[in-house]
C-alpha cells in the first residue's frame with residue numbers, strides 16, 4: 106500500500122506523480138491531516154511539507170528521496186541511469202532544479218495576487234529565472250543521458266517550465282528562453298505520462314492563478 110500526502114496545486118507532488126505514472130506504480134493520494142505544517146501532520150511527517158509517502162508503514166518526505174526510493178523498490182522501468190557517473194550527472198540536474206531554478210520561480214508566487222503585486226519583484230524574478238535557464242542550457246548542451254528515456258531529474262523541470270509559462274501569461278513575466286531549454290521542454294512534453302499529468306494538473310494551476318486577474 107503506497108499512500109502519498111499531497112495537495113492539488115503542489116508542484117513537487119506533480120513531479121512525483123510523473124515518476125509514479127512512468128513507472129506504472131499504483132498509489133493513493135490524501136491531503137495532509139490538519140493541513141500542511143499542522144501539528145497533526147507533523148506527527149506523521151516531521152518536516153510538515155509535501156509530498157510525503159507512507160509505503161507499507163515506511164514514511165519518507167522530499168520528492169527526490171521518495172522518487173529514488175521508489176526507483177529502487179519498483180525496479181521495472183528504471184528512472185536513474187545504470188552507471189555511477191551517469192547517475193551522478195542525473196542527480197546534478199535534479200539538484201540544479203530543486204536548489205536553483207525552482208526557488209527562483211517560487212519567488213514569483215507572492216506576486217500572483219493582482220491587488221498586492223509588486224511589478225519590480227516580478228521583473229527581478231524574471232531576470233533571476235532567465236539567468237538560471239541560461240545556466241541550464243549550458244548543462245543540457247553537455248547532457249550525457251539517453252534522450253529517449255524519462256529520468257527522475259526531468260520530472261521537476263517539466264512542471265516548473267509549465268509554471269514559468271503560466272506566469273508569462275498571467276503576470277506578464279518576461280523570460281528569455283534559450284533554444285536548448287525550449288527543445289528540452291518540447292521533448293519532455295512528448296512523453297505520454299508527462300502530457301497526462303500536466304493535463305490533470307492544469308485545473309489546479311488555473312484555480313491558483315484566478316487571483317492574478319485584475
Ligand SMILES: N[C@@H](CCC(=O)N[C@@H](CS)C(=O)NCC(=O)O)C(=O)O
Nearest residue numbers: 115116117153154155156167168169
Ligand atoms: N525539496 C522539497 C520541496 C517540497 C516543497 O517545497 N513542497 C511545498 C509544496 S510544493 C511545501 O510543502 N510547502 C510548504 C512547506 O514547506 O511548509 C521536495 O522536493 O519535496
